[in-house]
Amino acid sequence: MKKLALAPDAEQHLVEPLRHIFCVNRRELFKLLGAGLVVGFCARTVLAQESGRAQEHEVPDELASWLHIGGDGKITVFTGKVEMGQNIRTSLTQQVAEELRAPVNSIMLVMGDTDQVPFDMGTFGSRTTPQMGTELRTVASAAREALIEMAAQRWNADARKLTAQNGAITNPQTGQSVAYGELTRGQKLTKIITSDPALIPPAQWQIAGSPMPKVDGRAFVTGQHKYTSDMQLPGMMYGKVLRPSAFNSALASFSANGADKLPGVKIVRDGDFIGVAANELASAQQALSLMQAQWNSPQQISEAELFPYLKDHPEQEESRGFGGRSNHESGSIADGMKAAAKTLAQTYTVAYIQHAPLEPRAAVAKWNGTKLTVWTGTQRPFAAKEQLAEAFHLQPDQVRVMVPDTGSAYGGKHTGECAVEAARLAKAAGKPVKLVWTREEEFTWAYFRPAGIIEVKSGIAADGTLLAWEFHNYNSGPAAIDTPYHVANKKIEFHPTENPPLRQGSYRGLAATANFFSRESHMDELAHLAGMDPLQFRLKNLNDERLRAVFETAAQKFGWGKQAASRERGFGIGGGLEKGSYVAACAEVAVDPQSGQVHVARMVQAFDCGPVVNPDGLRNQIAGAIVQGLGGALFEAIHFQNGKVLNPHFRDYRVPRFRDRPKIDVELIDRKDVPPMGAGETPIMALAPAVANAIFSATGQRLRSLPLAPQGLHLSG
Amino acid sequence: MASLTLLVNGSEHKVEVPPSEPLLYILRNHLDLTGTKYGCGEGQCGACTVLLDGRPVRSCRTPAQSAAGKRIETIESLSANGELHPLQRAFLEEEAFQCGYCTPGMIMSGVALLASKPRPSDEDIFQHMNGNICRCGAYQRIVAAIHRAAGEGAKS
Structure with missing residues (x-):
């Protein structure tokens, strides 16, 4: 039998599921005990697979x-x-x-x-x-x-x-x-x-290697494609869930307040879970607004205390850590720093952000006796299946999960909570139930890209040779944490935080964006410290031929070094490799010296993921990643206080729109001589540092926190 | 509850709904016109865009009652006879989407733009389309698709 190992970094994508523990009634309990050993055994197997410890599955x-x-x-x-x-x-x-x-x-x-x-x-x-x-x-x-x-x-x-x-x-x-x-x-x-x-x-x-239009594109431009949220089943009811007033809350009291008397409405209460299924969406909404619940909420860490908290609360050594630990060490930092002509120490931070997929989490659940079928938009259908089996004490063969082509995810739909909720409502209602999370629920109860604080210390020789590189990432994650630059003395560590304040999970590219941002910003600072051009400084310290090639290709297409920066216009570069593919980006930013507004006017990105399967599809992915990355780079941040998200709407969580869009040039390096690699994530990683470095080149302001300029720049004089 | 007659894609539909029920849910849940999407329910993302007497509106913020008696057009109306609208064709040719969830709203906004400005500039497009969010970031291709459809319109 062929065995398929889980990729070493796949573990970082696993997310702690929102726990739904439903009360088991006496009859169910007896039923459960009768088959309990089997269910329990399955559940433990499931758990082992979920936590990434059993890393093999027979194919x-x-x-x-x-x-x-x-x-x-x-x-x-x-x-x-x-x-x-x-x-x-x-x-x-x-x-x-x-x-x-x-x-x-x-x-x-x-x-x-x-x-x-x-x-x-x-x-x-x-x-x-x-x-x-x-x-x-x-x-x-x-x-x-x-x-x-x-x-x-x-x-x-x-x-x-x-x-x-x-x-x-x-x-x-x-x-x-x-x-x-x-x-x-x-x-x-x-x-x-x-x-x-x-x-x-x-x-x-x-056939591969040539541009190919989306195979079912017509269904999308005509509105005929059925996403999960579009599905209708005969007799289907609409679900809503009553959410706690803050994270980590326990239900103190509840009153249906007449919601249970509404026609066609079924209130479902199970432990701390309160939901409603109704014949009409409007009645479900009405019931939700009538119901009254009091919640006990603990005091929780707020945004203002975030970064000191992340650094000062390391996870215990023996615990697993989100994404595991990932350390790289060689030589001696002390020796490297002693030999250095110039040294630098800086701290960088990244905020919590949301994926905000335009189709929110959605599920349609249908029970047929003890067989449960759920349609849902998830990146992990088998994990959702296991989550459902666990929540309802079912055997794996009693659960079927189907995933209609979904309205995006970006790493944000790894879990099956919406499926579990829809299934719980459907079980109580005795009819199929559709549950579509609201935008506010999506911004609040989905998980977040981890915030992080990153400290970098470095030393260079007089000629710009990198001699020492010490890099500590607190909480945001270990993806792409190692440096691709040649350095004899390095110490690179990831420090997971114990009980981070918000529920964290994967996001397109994981922590690679944070680690690229910190590394490539710091490299830019070092280049200026050495009095060298930022591109030349990188190339001087870079042996990897494929990475050199993307840097040189992007720079050439961009016209790097051909135009002088001014107060209104700056140029920046950044790059790296991750998951087997190589990226380099050049950014041109326009700064309004009066208002301080920053606009990314132009991006040139070179990308190498080996042989290209669908060049047009790849260009679309890369340009899209650049636009999406722009949000996290310039203005996206989740604001939160004491267990509550303060900006759970598009009106106060700014995402990139038409006006924010730079002119984008994508340069593909189509390598036929190496294995094909993925391209969904790496194209998002180089943008933030390239933009930060471009802002520095225009204004002299070194911004070390993502988002860089949520309210524009503060320019003096 | 109110008894309303809605003129949707050229056909009259009688519905019994709460008068303040947003048009979006009537289209999706009562008339099975699910091409029009829920994205935020706050008029911020444009996924629910339909045309009301030719003007683009956010159907999530449009009470059903206020749409009664007006001409309502959804994405499904554009290819009713099986032939794609030039902007739909242009979206396919430019592949101006990834997950496609924003696409119906984008196309309806774009159709309204082309009706009022047959040859829009980039600035016209940014101005008109800035309320439509594409989280996959296909903006550059959407702009190209609108220009392409505009060019076709000029030729025909």
């Missing part, structure tokens, strides 16, 4: 569970990955089409349906292209070989002389040709993969 080798070719030539591919705008439905289709030598429109992907697809950890960590892409290419290649073999037998020909092209096997010598569907005649193809078949080298790609 079935049977071809039929991955890919099916019907007698009509239709090819169905089963994958646990989900589509949420990153365009993998298209790029995976291209890769299958490539290896199988079949037309793109003959291929259909079944994604994220736990009853139909093989287990998958989830769609995160830029793993789809390197992991799932390679797996699907492998099965498609094996399928192609099997089809060739079948044709060879049919014609009594030498398989090595036959070719596969455009959904048919051809014998060039005889001119014979047979379509795939004709060969399979609707049978299931059950070939076992016993060895890795040869994959088509990227240099020979015909």
Whole structure:
């Protein structure tokens, strides 16, 4: 059996779920005890997998569970990955089409349906292209070989002389040709993969490697695509949940206050969970506004105390830590600092921010006896399934989770809380229930990108050679924490915080944005300290050829060094590598010296993720990441006080809009000689430091906190 | 409850709803026109944009009662005859979306813009579209799609 290991950094993407513990009634308890050992055993297994300790999952080798070719030539591919705008439905289709030598429109992907697809950890960590892409290419290649073999037998020909092209096997010598569907005649193809078949080298790609429009694009521009939040089931009711007044609250008292008398309304109370299911959304809303609850809330850390708190409350050494510990050490910092001609010590911070996916968390739950089916927008359908099984004391085979292509996630939809809530309401109501979180709930009860404080100390020689690099990240995370620059003496540590004030979880790129920001800002400061051009300073200390290439490509396209900065205009650069892909960005900012307003006028970003599967889709991803990253760089921050979020609306949580959009140039370095890597995350990482460095070049102000300029710059004189 | 007659995409629909119920929920939950999206419920994101007598409005902030008697057009009206509107085509050609959730609202706002300004400048587009949020950040392509559709309009 082939084993699939969890990527070492995947653990950082795991999020502590919101716990829903429902009371079990006597009958259920007896039922539970009867099958309890099994359920309990499953639950422990689930827990072990969830915490990332059991890092292996068996992947079935049977071809039929991955890919099916019907007698009509239709090819169905089963994958646990989900589509949420990153365009993998298209790029995976291209890769299958490539290896199988079949037309793109003959291929259909079944994604994220736990009853139909093989287990998958989830769609995160830029793993789809390197992991799932390679797996699907492998099965498609094996399928192609099997089809060739079948044709060879049919014609009594030498398989090595036959070719596969455009959904048919051809014998060039005889001119014979047979379509795939004709060969399979609707049978299931059950070939076992016993060895890795040869994959088509990227240099020979015909379908992959070329721009491909989104396979079902028409459904999106016509409004026909059904997201979870669009679903309607017969007899379906609408759910709402009564939220506590602050985080970590316990219910003190509750009064339905007449809500239970409203027609078509069912109030559900279970432990501290209070919700409503109603025939009409308006009645659910009305019931919610009538109900009265008092909550006991503890005193909680507020935004003003955040950074000292994060630094002063380290997690105990023996505990796991969010994302684990990730330390890199070599040489001696003391020696490096002693040898240095110049030294520098600075502190950087990043705020809590929200993903704010435009489709909020949504779920439709339906019970059929003890079988539960839930449609929900999640990045981890199997984790949601396990969460549901645990909450309702069900066996895994009693729960099915399906994920319609989702209205984005950005790392924010790893958990299944909305699914659990919808299922609880549906169970009580005895009817299917749809629950769509409001924007305010999304801003408050979803999890946040961790805030962090980062301290950097460094030393350079007189000629600009980096001699010492000490880097401590408190709480925000270890992703991309190591420096790609050559330095003999380094000490790099991540320090998780015990009980951080807000519920934290993954965000596109994890802490790499924070660590890039701190490192590349600091490198800029060092360049100025050394009296060197920031690009030249980086190249002087950089051996990695692929990273040098993206820096040089971005700089050349940008015209780096060709224009002098002024009070109104500044230029900055930043870059690095993460998850196997390489990025460098040059930013041009426009500053209004009167108002202090900052606008990012132009971004040039060079990117190398190995061989490009869908160049147009990749450009879209990269430009999108730049726009999204602009929000966290310039103005996004969650404000909070004593367990409450103070700005849970778009009117006071500013996200990038049309006016904020820079002119964006994307330069792809299409390397055919290395394995393909993911691209969902790394393109967001270089923007913040490039912009911060550009603001410095215009104004002389060194901004060391993200967001950089939520209210514009404070310019004196 | 109020008994309202709504003229949606050229057809009359009688609905029994609370008079202050936002038009968005009537379209989505009563008329199964789910192309119009909920994004914030506060008129801040534009995902729920529909046309009311040709003017773009946020249907999440439009009481159903105030829409009665007016011409309501949703994303579903644009390709009613199976043929895409030039702006829908342009969105496909520029691939001006990623997750697609903001797309119906973007297209309806863009259709209203093109109706009032057949050849909009970049500045016209920023001005008119700034209330529509795309979290995937496809703004540059959306601007290109609007220009492309405008160019087609000029040709036809």
